[in-house]
Amino acid sequence: MKVLSLVFALLAGAALAAPETVKRPVGRPGSTAGGTHPLVLDGSGAIATPQRDPAAQAATRRGTAPTTSLRPQKRTRAVMRSARKHRKLREKGAVCGDTDIQGEIVGRVAGRISGCGLAEAVRVRSVSDVTLSQRSVMDCDTARALKSWVDQSVKPALRKQGGGVKGLRVAAHYACRTRNNKKGARISEHGKGRAIDISGFQLRDGTRITVLRGWTARATAQAMRDMHRGACGPFGTVLGPNADSFHxxxxxxxTARYRSGTYCR
Known part of the structure; x- marks a missing residue:
């Protein structure tokens, strides 16, 4: 009996000394769990907790960690070539430092009589994709004022008629003359390259609206008055059909400016 007791004691001790069996699989050195961190075994043979990259943690906190975008990374070559071509064409014809004002630089224009002429003239053919019926000589202040008027007044006033505005009918631009061509009168702002006269509008469907008829026509009277009123600000002087018989x-x-502000009639 004593011998049997001794045998059982030895077997029990051996069982306690046997290593613990790990039922979960242990990754091989260098393998990854979830595709992010290598499995590391600690001294006891258990899987150690992976250590995060401090730089990655900081990026996550700052919100600068890279994200996956569903948006295409690059435009097609054809689209890029078209965009470059369009940009070059617009920049080639841009004047006054604005690609929305298309034309050509004229430079100095000498007047045939005292008081006429301008130092830095441009010849404008379109503003904001609205074509002028004749290429018009003016200074850049006047060109920029014309663009503002087209953007802020003309396009909104005519957007519901005939598909919108396509062109402006120019009655006069630079001309070395007196006011209203009166003998002995002061030099007109036209003679200084600071004026333009608009006598009508062309719509995209081919319709033409004149100031003469459109000012009183039921379908266009309100648009005409909106455009007339909208010019008071971009321009220093605004004259229309109600000003006098000349207009x-x-x-x-x-773009002449007065101490009292814009003169608008």
């Missing part, structure tokens, strides 16, 4: 068939705009 019953066109709008006169110039």
């Amino acid at each position: 019953r068939d066109h709008f006169h705009f110039d």
Whole structure:
């Protein structure tokens, strides 16, 4: 009996000394769990907790960690070539430092009589994709004022008629003359390159609206008045059909400024 007791004691001791069996699989050195961190065994043979990259943790906290975008990374070559071509064409014809003002640089224009002429003239053919019926000589202040008027007044006023505005009918631009061509009168702002006269509008469907008829026509009277009123600000002087008999068939705009503000009739 004593011998049997001794045998059982030895077997029990051996069982206690046997290593613990790990039922979960242990990754091989260098393998990854979840595809992010290598499995590391600690001294006891258990899987050690992976250590995060301090730089990655900081990026996550800052919100600068890289994310996956569903948006295409690059535009096609054809699209890029088209965009470059369009940009070059617009930049080639841009004047006054604005690609929305298309034309050509004229430079100095000498007047045939005292008081006429301008130092830095441009010849404008379109503003904001609205074509002028004739290429018009003016200074850049006047060109920029014309663009502002087209963007802020003309396009909104005519957006529901005939598909919108396509062109402006120019009655006059630079001309070395006196006001209203009166003998002995002061030099007109037209003679200084600071004025333009608009006598009508062309719509995208081919319709033409004149100031002479459109000012009183039921379908266009409100649009005409909106455009006339909208020019008061971009331009220093605004004259229309109600100003006098000289302007019953066109709008006169110039960039002369007065201490009292814009003169608008």
